[in-house]
Each structure stands twice: as C-alpha cells, then as structure tokens.
Amino acid sequence: MATGAAARALALSIETLNSNVIRARYAVRSEVAARATVLAKRLADGDKTLPFKSVISCNIGNPQAVHSQKPLTYIRQVLAMCMYPDLVSCGIFPTDAVNRARSLLDAMPGGIGAYSNSQGHERVRADIASFLTNRDGLPTSIDEIYCTKGASEAVRMTLECLIRDGTDGVLVPVPQYPLYSSTLTVLGGQTIGYFLNERDQWSQSRAELTRAYDEASKLGANIRALVLINPGNPTGQVLDRLTIEATIRFCDERNMVLMADEVYADNVYDPDCEFVSCRRVAQEIGSNVQIVSYNSVSKGFIGECGLRGGYMHLWNFPSDVMEQFTKLASMSLCSNTVGQIAMALHLRPPVEGDESYPVYAAERQSVIDSLRRRAVRMSEALNKLDGMSCTLIQGAMYAFPRIRLPAGAVDEAKARNIAPDEFYVRELLEQTGIVCVAGSGFLQEHGTYHFRITILPPEDQIDEVVERLTNFHKQFLARFP
Structure with missing residues (x-):
C-alpha cells in the first residue's frame, strides 16, 4: 500500500x-x-x-x-493420440480409434496446439452438422455452428448480441439455471421470469408465458428472447412435443428469439418421455422462428466438464447477424481445441461394426x-x-x-x-x-x-x-x- x-x-x-x-x-x-x-x-x-x-x-x-463416472475409453484414446501424435503408430489402440485420430490431425494444420478457425475446426463443425442433420431431418451448414468453451460461453455471446440497454429483457423459466439471470445482470438487461408449475411436473403453460410477457411489456420492457431449458435444470422435467410447439408459436407471434438450452438431451430416464429438439418441431410446424440451440460435452453420458467443449447452432439468422456473432467469437480467437475434438467424438461415436463399438x-x-x-x-x-x-x-x-x-x-x-x-x-x-x-x-x-x-x-x-x-x-x- x-x-x-x-x-x-x-x-x-x-x-x-x-x-x-x-x-x-x-x-x-x-x-x-x-x-x-x-x-x-x-x-x-x-x-x-x-x-x-x-x-x-x-x-x-x-x-x-x-x-x-469414468471417461469413455474411445474418447480418451482418440484425445490421447491427438495430444501426442506419436501414439498413433504405437499399436496399442483399436484401428477405428487410430483412423479417427489421423483424420482429425490431418484436418488440423499445426495440430491441437494451434488456433483453429474462430468458429471451430471445419472437421469438427462438419461432424456437428452431420449430427444435427440426422437428428432434425434438416440440412445443416457448418457456417451455422460456433464451437465454444462449453455452452456457457455460447449463452453469454447470445445475450451480448440481444441486450442493447436496460429496457431489453429475456423470458427465463423460474426456477432457472442462474447462468441466465447472472449474465443478464452483468449486461444490464432484465430477467423476466415465467413460472413453471411444480404441481404438474414443473410443466410450462402458454397462459403463464402470456402473463409474464404482458406484465413486463406494460412496465416498458422490450422482450427480445425466451429461454427454454429441456430437460430442465434444476427441475428435472422433460417437455413434451406439444409444449415445445406452443412455445415456438408464442415466440413466432411476438417476434422473439428462442434460446434452446438442450445440454441434457441425452439425460432422459423416464421411459414415457422423449427428448425432441426445438428445431425439429419448428420445421415440422412450418415456423421460421429464430433459434439458438446449445450443447455441451459436460453433460449427457460423457460428463467431460473440464474439457470445456460446447457449441451453439444458429438457425434462421441473416448473414449480417452471423457476421457479428463471428466477430464476437474472433475476439476470443477460438475455443479450446481439445474440447472441440471431444464434441466431435461425442456426436460421431463408433458405430456397430467398428472395433471400439462394443466397449463404447x-x-x-x-x-x-x-x-x-x-x-x-x-x-x-x-x-x-x-x-x-x-x-x-x-x-x-x-x-x-x-x-x-x-x-x-x-x-x-x-x-x-x-x-x-x-x-x-x-x-x-x-x-x-x-x-x-x-x-x-x-x-x-x-x-x-x-x-x-x-x-x-x-x-x-x-x-x-x-x-x-x-x-x-x-x-x-x-x-x-
């Protein structure tokens, strides 16, 4: 002092x-x-x-x-070879894992220690795009995908683009994951809560969305987006297709972006429940709602939290808006390449007939x-x-x-x-x-x-x-x- x-x-x-x-x-x-x-x-x-x-x-x-939860063998084997390429020729790993490591390394000039494209390596984004195409039944461009340091960074980037001043706000489920309210507070935006119904398995209703929207609007809020967390955190519910459809129509009618937090898509335990992506439902009902969806290697059955791998997919956004997201991504140069590889391996895993498949x-x-x-x-x-x-x-x-x-x-x-x-x-x-x-x-x-x-x-x-x-x-x- x-x-x-x-x-x-x-x-x-x-x-x-x-x-x-x-x-x-x-x-x-x-x-x-x-x-x-x-x-x-x-x-x-x-x-x-x-x-x-x-x-x-x-x-x-x-x-x-x-x-x-132990790390999945296949993912750690391929990561090990990407981290130390001499392991590719050591003869101790399954053939399909070796081939995958070679393919990834060939697509990464300078290896994983070099910066990637600000949106992520093209090879990684191609694997993500292929997954989304197969899941949603819709063609997906790698240019719509941004690899991020976990889903949290992707959420922050989205809110940075949405919040312009103190009148802008976002509809957030209550209870909610505090990433949303805390980030909105830092950015000077408004957290506008819509209540989930605990008495009905934390269900979501259009009537409650309408109440929250109308009350905030009357107080001068400019509501830019709605957050949907499915499966729910902290509430553990899985939303049905009709609820997702109603939410999409609600956003469409009020010209709001839908922020689809889908990081727990693989964590569904109730045999009567099924995860359905917002994008798939939007396409099936002919909606042109703008959707930003999020995924992460931290959750699901992979649980690789420390690798900080994630992505966001932007759907129905014009090119000039995409350019601004790319600019934000470039300010961090790129997400970490180990997390990128983990995401690619998670979304394009071994298939039946591959040597690694039985263990995986x-x-x-x-x-x-x-x-x-x-x-x-x-x-x-x-x-x-x-x-x-x-x-x-x-x-x-x-x-x-x-x-x-x-x-x-x-x-x-x-x-x-x-x-x-x-x-x-x-x-x-x-x-x-x-x-x-x-x-x-x-x-x-x-x-x-x-x-x-x-x-x-x-x-x-x-x-x-x-x-x-x-x-x-x-x-x-x-x-x-």
Whole structure:
C-alpha cells in the first residue's frame, strides 16, 4: 500500500467496480460451496472435530469430480493420440480409434496446439452438422455452428448480441439455471421470469408465458428472447412435443428469439418421455422462428466438464447477424481445441461394426442405466421425508425438492439475514458435509423453499447421502418445531 502524507485511492476498488458485476449472483458456486472447500481442507489436514468424515459435493453437475463416472475409453484414446501424435503408430489402440485420430490431425494444420478457425475446426463443425442433420431431418451448414468453451460461453455471446440497454429483457423459466439471470445482470438487461408449475411436473403453460410477457411489456420492457431449458435444470422435467410447439408459436407471434438450452438431451430416464429438439418441431410446424440451440460435452453420458467443449447452432439468422456473432467469437480467437475434438467424438461415436463399438456401447449404457437408478433412488428418498416433496426426476442430473420449513427456522434465517432455504443448506453442510444449492439461487415462487441436489454421487454412496440427509432433516425439524 502507498505510504506518505496521502495514500492514493485505488484505481479499482469495490466502490468503483462495475455495479452490475457486484449485483450478479451465481448460486451454484456460492458461499456454501466456498465453505465446503474449507471443510474439505480441514478433513484432509486430519481434523477429527467435524461431525462427518467426508464432504460430498451435490451442488454442481460435475460427474467425474465425484468419481461416479469414468471417461469413455474411445474418447480418451482418440484425445490421447491427438495430444501426442506419436501414439498413433504405437499399436496399442483399436484401428477405428487410430483412423479417427489421423483424420482429425490431418484436418488440423499445426495440430491441437494451434488456433483453429474462430468458429471451430471445419472437421469438427462438419461432424456437428452431420449430427444435427440426422437428428432434425434438416440440412445443416457448418457456417451455422460456433464451437465454444462449453455452452456457457455460447449463452453469454447470445445475450451480448440481444441486450442493447436496460429496457431489453429475456423470458427465463423460474426456477432457472442462474447462468441466465447472472449474465443478464452483468449486461444490464432484465430477467423476466415465467413460472413453471411444480404441481404438474414443473410443466410450462402458454397462459403463464402470456402473463409474464404482458406484465413486463406494460412496465416498458422490450422482450427480445425466451429461454427454454429441456430437460430442465434444476427441475428435472422433460417437455413434451406439444409444449415445445406452443412455445415456438408464442415466440413466432411476438417476434422473439428462442434460446434452446438442450445440454441434457441425452439425460432422459423416464421411459414415457422423449427428448425432441426445438428445431425439429419448428420445421415440422412450418415456423421460421429464430433459434439458438446449445450443447455441451459436460453433460449427457460423457460428463467431460473440464474439457470445456460446447457449441451453439444458429438457425434462421441473416448473414449480417452471423457476421457479428463471428466477430464476437474472433475476439476470443477460438475455443479450446481439445474440447472441440471431444464434441466431435461425442456426436460421431463408433458405430456397430467398428472395433471400439462394443466397449463404447457398453460404457454408454452403463452410465445412463446408473443415472436412471440414482434418479429413482433420490426422488423416492426425498419424498419419504416429512415436509418434503419431490417431483419425478425425468431427466438432467438433479432433484429440486420443496421443503416446508417450520416458522422457527424461517425466523432464525431472517435473524441471520439469509433466505430460509439458504439457512437449511448451510446447516446441512455443517452437520453432514453434503453440499447443495438453495432454491432461492435459482429463483422460485414466492413463499416456497427448495434446494437442488445432484444425483451424481456413485451408487454405492447414494445410500450414505440419503442416510445423512434423512438424519439431518429429522434433527432440523426437531430443533425448529
């Protein structure tokens, strides 16, 4: 620090920092998560005074971090050869994996350590385009695809293009993934919530969309886009085709962009549910709505969060708008090439007849089957607790149970100047080591309390999570009758 008669004021202090950044909240990595890190370090250092022996992270969709999901063999084999090309000729990998690595390396001048095109390597975007063409039954150009550092960067880029001033806003589902509200806050835009119906499996209705749109419009909001998260995060529902169709028509009628968050498309567990892409439905009903859809290697059955691979697909956008997206992409030069390759491998995997197919198919099915069992186990356990209810986990990676907190707990939370469900998850961490996220961090209907808990701990640990949570909940209710 400066010394002398008068210390010079800091050029950047909390008082002079962008107030939008200060106001932004990202609950998934909040004070609870930071406290969990402190407690985990104490355990690692040999602290025996805590009432639990391990911290169990159930706050974030990060499968490999909780040791519940191993990397898929084929993807890591090809990545290894792309990272160290001498492995191509070592003779230890399946022939199809070797051929795929060679094909990718041949298409990447300078290898993966060199910058790619700002939209991503053409070979990678060709694999993504082929996947989208087959899935939606529509031709897809590689020029419509932007490889990004996970889906989060793609969402941010979209909102940067949409939000012009403080009157611009976006319709966002409530509960929502806080990436949307936090990014809108930083950009100075408005988060306009439309409520999902918890009593009907977190369903979405046109009447509620209309209410939210009309009320915000009367207050002067210029609503530019609507966010659809399917399967739902944090709510775990899978939307049916009729709901998607109604949402598309709603956007069409009001000239809004549809932001289709489809990163959990592979995470569908309910046999009565099926993922249907917004683009496919729009094409089938003859809609020309503008759609930006998002995908990521962090979710699904691949779970490669740390590789930061993702993409967005822009549909029905004019070339001059695409040029501006490309300009934004070029400011970051390119997304990381390892993530690009992982996305290509995920969307064009081994097929029947390939040497790698039997292992790949078995690993993929094992992951999905395990997630399905954990989804059932978690929702059943939560519904057995007094004052707690949880809708069926149809998809994604989370349960979002409602908790009916006693008046004493609500009063204690108010005395501490925190939300009641935040108080609950803080106490849960301190007493059990389980890390969850308060429902208030995702927005929720006034007067209701929830928390989000992942289904990602390994199957042999799920029962321990359930036991710790059950014992804590009983003790919590006894403390605050």
